[in-house]
Amino acid sequence: MHIHFIAIGGSAMHNLAIALHKKGYLITGSDDEIFEPSKGRLQAYGLLPNQNGWQPEQISTDIDAIILGMHAHPDNPELKRAQELGLKIYSYPEYLYEQTKDKTRVVIGGSHGKTSITSMIMHVLKTNHIDFDYMVGARLEGFETMVSLKEDTKIAVFEGDEYLSSPIDRRPKFHLYQPHIALLSGIAWDHINVFPTFENYVEQFRIFATQIEKEGSLIYYEDDENLRQIAATTSDDTEQIPYKEHESTVTDGVTYLNHDEQKTRLQVFGDHNLQNIAGAKLVCKKLGINDEQFYSAMSSFKGAARRLEILSANENGTVFYDFAHSPSKLKATTAAVKKQFSTRQLVAVIELHTYSSLKKDFLPQYKNCMDEADEAFVFFNPKNIEHKRLSPISKAEATAAFASEGLQVFTKPEELFEQLRAKNWSHKNLLIMTSGNFSGQDLKAFAKEITGDPVPFQ
Structure with missing residues (x-):
C-alpha cells in the first residue's frame, strides 16, 4: 500500500505516517513547513520530504490513498491533482476508522479530560500486557508514538476530538469513529470559530452519541446536565453508565484512591483527575480489566505530557x-x-x-x-x-x-x-x-x- 500524506508535518499526521510505516506501508508526504519535533521524528524513520512545498507532479495513480491534514487548504495543488485522478482521499480520522473497522473501538470525547482519560486507559492496558491500537493527543511514557496500528490487535482506543476532520470534510473528528464503547467527560464551549453558539457545540456531542454501535455503551460524567440530557436521548439498545469522581483522601500533598478498604497512592491529583479515573475504570471494566489490575496499574500512572x-x-x-x-x-x-x-x-x-x-x-x-x-x-x-x-x-x-x-x-x-x-x-x-x-x-x-x-x- 502506497499512502501519501498532504501536510505530513502535523502532530497527528506525522504520528499516523510513522504508525503506517511501521506496519509496512510505503509512505510519502509533503508540507510547506515542518517544525520540531515532527521534523526530527520523520527524519529518523526516513519519511521527511526532500524539500518543502507542494509537488503535484508526484501525485499519480500509483498512490492507493491520500490522507489530507488540516494544515492544507482546499485549493492545495496536490489535493487538486488527486481529485482530478479520482484517488481515494481520507481525513486522518476517516483512515483510523478504515484501519480499525473490524476491531472494538473505544472513543473518549469531551471538552476537557479526554487526553488524560485516553492515556489512563492506554497505561492500564499496556501494564496488563494487552496489545491494542491507539491515537492520543499527547506524549505518554512507555509509548514511542501517539498513534499505533497493527494487524493482530482486537481493540482500538482513540481520543475523540470534536474539531474538524480536514479542509474538505467539515465533520468533527469524533463523528467518524463509530465507537462500541464511548465516554463523554463533560461539555464546556470551545472552538467558537467553528461552533458559533453553545447550542451548536452541544449538538456535536449529541450526534456523537447517536453513532455508537448497536448494543454499545455510553459512559458519561453524571454531574454534567448536558450529558444527562444526551444520555437520555440515546437509543434503547445503548447501555448508559454514569460516573462521578472516585473516592479519595489527600495526605501530605499525596492523593490516595479509596477502594475496598484499601488505598492506592497516585502520582496525579485534582478533582478533575479523580473524575477521569472513575471514567477510565468503567471503560477498562468493559474491556475485561478487573479492579485489582486497574488499581495496580494506576499507581504507576504519571500523567500525559503537558498535563500538570x-x-x-x-x-x-x-x-x-x-x-x-x-x-x-x-x-x-x-x-x-x-x-x-x-x-x-x-x-x-x-x-x-x-x-x-x-x-x-x-x-x-x-x-x-x-x-x-x-x-x-x-x-x-x-x-x-x-x-x-x-x-x-x-x-x-x-x-x-x-x-x-x-x-x-x-x-x-x-x-x-x-x-x-x-x-x-x-x-x-x-x-x-x-x-x-x-x-x-x-x-x-x-x-x-x-x-x-x-x-x-x-
Whole structure:
C-alpha cells in the first residue's frame, strides 16, 4: 500500500505516517513547513520530504490513498491533482476508522479530560500486557508514538476530538469513529470559530452519541446536565453508565484512591483527575480489566505530557506546566493545585493563545476561572490577535472579563517574566497554563531559575 500524506508535518499526521510505516506501508508526504519535533521524528524513520512545498507532479495513480491534514487548504495543488485522478482521499480520522473497522473501538470525547482519560486507559492496558491500537493527543511514557496500528490487535482506543476532520470534510473528528464503547467527560464551549453558539457545540456531542454501535455503551460524567440530557436521548439498545469522581483522601500533598478498604497512592491529583479515573475504570471494566489490575496499574500512572507537568521543584515550591487554555480547564487546574497544596500560595499564569481565547466575544467565559489563585496573571500578544484577524483586545477588557481581584494583564512577555523573577518563591507554587510558549520564552529554564537547584518532587 502506497499512502501519501498532504501536510505530513502535523502532530497527528506525522504520528499516523510513522504508525503506517511501521506496519509496512510505503509512505510519502509533503508540507510547506515542518517544525520540531515532527521534523526530527520523520527524519529518523526516513519519511521527511526532500524539500518543502507542494509537488503535484508526484501525485499519480500509483498512490492507493491520500490522507489530507488540516494544515492544507482546499485549493492545495496536490489535493487538486488527486481529485482530478479520482484517488481515494481520507481525513486522518476517516483512515483510523478504515484501519480499525473490524476491531472494538473505544472513543473518549469531551471538552476537557479526554487526553488524560485516553492515556489512563492506554497505561492500564499496556501494564496488563494487552496489545491494542491507539491515537492520543499527547506524549505518554512507555509509548514511542501517539498513534499505533497493527494487524493482530482486537481493540482500538482513540481520543475523540470534536474539531474538524480536514479542509474538505467539515465533520468533527469524533463523528467518524463509530465507537462500541464511548465516554463523554463533560461539555464546556470551545472552538467558537467553528461552533458559533453553545447550542451548536452541544449538538456535536449529541450526534456523537447517536453513532455508537448497536448494543454499545455510553459512559458519561453524571454531574454534567448536558450529558444527562444526551444520555437520555440515546437509543434503547445503548447501555448508559454514569460516573462521578472516585473516592479519595489527600495526605501530605499525596492523593490516595479509596477502594475496598484499601488505598492506592497516585502520582496525579485534582478533582478533575479523580473524575477521569472513575471514567477510565468503567471503560477498562468493559474491556475485561478487573479492579485489582486497574488499581495496580494506576499507581504507576504519571500523567500525559503537558498535563500538570512538573518543570522544576524544590522543598519550598513547584513549577507546574499545563496545556489548559479553555475556561473550564483553567478553573479545574487552578483549583486542583490550590487544593492539593493548601499550605502554599498559588501564583497562576495563563497565556491567551487560541482563536477562541483571543476572541473578544468569548472572553467573558473566563469570568472567575482563576479565583482560586492567590495571585493571577494573564498574558496575550496583540500580534497573535492581528494574525488571527480578530478584533483588538485591551488590557482593561481582559481584566474585566476575568473579574478576579488583583489580576494583572500583560502584553509583553519580558515584563511578565521580569515581575515573576522578582518574587520571593518560598512556600509558593507557580502554575503556567498555555497552549503556546509566551512568545518564545524558555519555560523549563525559567522554572529552574526560580527554584534554584531543583530536587525531585515528593
